[in-house]
Amino acid sequence: MMRVTPWRWAVLFIALVVLTSGRQLAWPLSASVLAILGIAVLVATWRDLQRSTPATMRDDIFWRGQRLPRPSQRRRSPSMRRAADIVVRLAPGAVLVLLALIQLLRAIGW
Numbered sequence: 001m002m003r004v005t006p007w008r009w010a011v012l013f014i015a016l017v018v019l020t021s022g023r024q025l026a027w028p029l030s031a032s033v034l035a036i037l038g039i040a041v042l043v044a045t046w047r048d049l050q051r052s053t054p055a056t057m058r059d060d061i062f063w064r065g066q067r068l069p070r071p072s073q074r075r076r077s078p079s080m081r082r083a084a085d086i087v088v089r090l091a092p093g094a095v096l097v098l099l100a101l102i103q104l105l106r107a108i109g110w
Contacts, residue, residue, distance in 0.1 A: 011037050031103040038096030045089040
């Protein structure tokens, strides 16, 4: 389950401020803020997903003081719950980066 940390609320607040005052801010400022926030969310989510490996993959197995060989573990496809968690966590960052790209493309007249 996803934890909502205080910095994620701060990112959401800053993104909403930039989006709602988009006409008053210069486009380079708003596009760069959106891009930086989006990239920060994507990187933080990627790190969280890398850290959340199953315990059986990273812990050694000991029994009566002896290390047991691990059973052969094949990579399984993620479950639907895990896939939904990944999509929900990566989507806000991707949306912010795409909004920055849209602002840049509009500004250059494309």
